[in-house]
Amino acid sequence: MNSRTIYLAIAAASVCLPSAAMAMASAEFYTTKAYQYGRFEARVRFAPGDGVISSFFLWKEGSEAANAFWNELDFEKYGANCALQTNAFYGNPEKVHEQKHSLSVDLCGEYHDYRYEWTPTYIAWVLDGKEIRRDTGETAKAYADNATAGMTMHFNVWPGNGEFGGDISKTTLPVRQYISWVQYSSYNNGSFKVEWREDFQAAAIPDGWAVGNWSSAYNKSTHNTQNVAVVNGIAVLSLTADNATGNPGTPPVDPAAGTTSGTGGTPATGGTTSATGGASGGGKAATGGTTATGGAKGTGGVASSGGTSTTGGAPSASGGAVGSGGSTTATTGGAVVTGGTTTSSGTGGSGNSPTATGGTGHTGGVPNTGGTTTTASGGASGTGGATVTGGTTPTGEGTGGTAGPTSSNGGCSCRTSPIASPFGPTVLLFALVAWVSRRKKKS
Numbered sequence: 381m382n383s384r385t386i387y388l389a390i391a392a393a394s395v396c397l398p399s400a401a402m403a404m405a406s407a408e409f410y411t412t413k414a415y416q417y418g419r420f421e422a423r424v425r426f427a428p429g430d431g432v433i434s435s436f437f438l439w440k441e442g443s444e445a446a447n448a449f450w451n452e453l454d455f456e457k458y459g460a461n462c463a464l465q466t467n468a469f470y471g472n473p474e475k476v477h478e479q480k481h482s483l484s485v486d487l488c489g490e491y492h493d494y495r496y497e498w499t500p501t502y503i504a505w506v507l508d509g510k511e512i513r514r515d516t517g518e519t520a521k522a523y524a525d526n527a528t529a530g531m532t533m534h535f536n537v538w539p540g541n542g543e544f545g546g547d548i549s550k551t552t553l554p555v556r557q558y559i560s561w562v563q564y565s566s567y568n569n570g571s572f573k574v575e576w577r578e579d580f581q582a583a584a585i586p587d588g589w590a591v592g593n594w595s596s597a598y599n600k601s602t603h604n605t606q607n608v609a610v611v612n613g614i615a616v617l618s619l620t621a622d623n624a625t626g627n628p629g630t631p632p633v634d635p636a637a638g639t640t641s642g643t644g645g646t647p648a649t650g651g652t653t654s655a656t657g658g659a660s661g662g663g664k665a666a667t668g669g670t671t672a673t674g675g676a677k678g679t680g681g682v683a684s685s686g687g688t689s690t691t692g693g694a695p696s697a698s699g700g701a702v703g704s705g706g707s708t709t710a711t712t713g714g715a716v717v718t719g720g721t722t723t724s725s726g727t728g729g730s731g732n733s734p735t736a737t738g739g740t741g742h743t744g745g746v747p748n749t750g751g752t753t754t755t756a757s758g759g760a761s762g763t764g765g766a767t768v769t770g771g772t773t774p775t776g777e778g779t780g781g782t783a784g785p786t787s788s789n790g791g792c793s794c795r796t797s798p799i800a801s802p803f804g805p806t807v808l809l810f811a812l813v814a815w816v817s818r819r820k821k822k823s
Contacts, residue, residue, distance in 0.1 A: 404553065404600055405625045406538035407607035407617035408592030414441060414530035417567040418575075420496040423560040423634065427537045427619060428488035430460035431548025434557045436494050437467075438531040443474070450474030451527040453503065455494050458545040462488040466505045466513050470522040479513055491560055491634045498531075499567055500524045535559055536603070537619045538596035548600070550621060559615040560634040580610045613637070 426434040433456065440451035452469035464487060468477045485492060485508070495506040502520050505513040537557045539548040561579045565572040578586055585591060585608065592603035606625040607618040614631035 403622055404539055405604035405607055405620050405622045406596050406601035408534060408536035408603045409608050409615060409617055410534040410590055411532050412588055412590050414532045415564055416530035417498050419565040419572050420533055421563045423491050423493050425491045425558040426457035426462065426487045427555040427557040428462060429552040429555045431540050431546035432555050432619060433458055433540045433545045434537045437534050438496060439534050440527045440531045449526040451523055451531060453496055457487050458540060460546060468515055468519050481512055535617060537617045539600040541598050554618055554620040557617040558631050560637050580613050580615050583610055
C-alpha cells in the first residue's frame with residue numbers, strides 16, 4: 381500500500397541504522413499541480429519482480445502531517461506474478477480499504493490504460509476501459525469533504541518486503557516502470573472535459589512535473605533523481621542498485637501509441653495522396669510528413685498562328701506545403717501553363733484519449749510533363765515552364781516543457797512495518813513512538 385510509513389521513526393533513528401539499509405535507488409515522478417474531480421488517466425507498463433512495488437496513485441499533499449486527514453487512491457502492482465491491488469486510503473488516523481483483483485492480463489509485460497474517475501458521489505478504478513471497482517457513500521464523502529484542494533498524480537517504483545510485495549533480491553535489479561502518456565479531464569455536472577495530455581515528446585522532465593528524492597517505505601531505498609528519465613517518448617522510472625543509477629536503456633515500444641507511420645496510397649498521375657495518422661486507442665501523433673517534390677520542368681507548347689499552347693500537369697502531394705507554381709507564356713494565342721499546388725494533412729488517432737494531429741506525410745504524385753510541341757508554318761518556339769519547388773516538411777508533435785521543481789514532500793506508495801535493527805531497543809523505541817503518532821507515507 382502506498383505510504384511513507386514509519387518514516388518519522390526511521391528519520392529519528394537513522395543514526396543507528398547500518399548503511400546497507402539504503403542499498404537500492406528507487407524513483408518517484410509526480411505532477412506539481414493538484415486537481416479536484418475528474419478523470420486521471422495514464423498508460424503504464426509496471427515493473428516486474430518479486431518484492432517490487434510499482435504504482436500509479438493520487439495523493440493529497442500534506443496527508444502525512446500530524447493530525448491531518450489522509451487522502452490517497454492507488455493502482456498498485458505487487459509480487460512476483462504482477463498482481464494488482466487497488467486502495468482507498470482515508471481518515472485520521474488513516475485506514476486502507478483495499479481490493480485485490482484477479483486479472484487475465486500481463487501488467488508487467490504490456491502497456492495498459494489505468495483511469496480514476498473521481499466525482500462528488502463516486503470513485504471508480506478503470507482498467508483498459510473496464511471498471512473494476514467503484515466506491516460510493518462514505519468513501520466518496522471522505523474525499524469530497526477533505527480533499528477540497530485536489531490531489532496530485534504520482535508514479536513510483538520501490539522495494540517491498542515480506543509483509544507486502546515480497547522480499548526483493550538485488551539479482552532482480554534493475555527493473556523499470558514505463559509511462560507512455562498521462563491525461564487529465566475535469567469534471568462538471570456529469571461531464572468530463574480533457575484539460576491536458578502529456579506524451580513525453582521532449583527528452584527532458586516536462587514542465588509541471590517533478591522528481592522525488594526521499595526514502596521509500598521500509599527504508600530499503602531512496603528515490604534518486606537520476607532514476608527518472610524520458611526516452612523515445614516514454615517516461616522511465618528505474619529501481620537499481622544504489623551505485624548503478626541512471627542508464628534507463630531503450631524502453632519497449634507502446635504498440636498503441638501511434639509512433640509508427642502508416643503508408644499512404646499510390647498517387648495517380650497528377651493526383652493526390654492521403655493517409656490516416658497514428659493508431660487508435662488514444663495513440664500519440666505520428667511525426668509529420670516528409671518533403672514532397674513538386675512537378676518537373678515542363679516544356680511549353682509551340683503555338684502556330686492562332687494556335688493555343690497546352691497546359692502542364694498539376695502535381696499534388698499529401699503533407700507538402702504550397703509549392704511555387706511555374707508559368708510559361710506561349711506565343712501568339714498560347715495559354716499560360718500554371719504549376720500545381722499541394723495541400724493536405726494527416727488525421728490523428730482516435731480512442732479514449734483526445735485525437736492527436738499528425739499522421740505521416742507522403743510523396744506527392746508523379747509530375748506531368750507539359751504540353752506537347754506542335755510545329756506549324758510560321759510558329760515560333762515557346763518558352764518552357766519554370767521548375768515547381770517542393771513542399772516543406774510539417775512536424776507532427778509539439779515540444780514538451782522544461783523540468784519542474786523537485787520537492788521533498790511528495791506522495792507515497794508504501795506500507796507500515798516494524799524496523800529490524802541490530803541496535804535493539806534504541807531503534808525500536810523511535811519506531812514505536814512514530815508508529816503510535818503517525819505513519820508517514822509517499823514513497
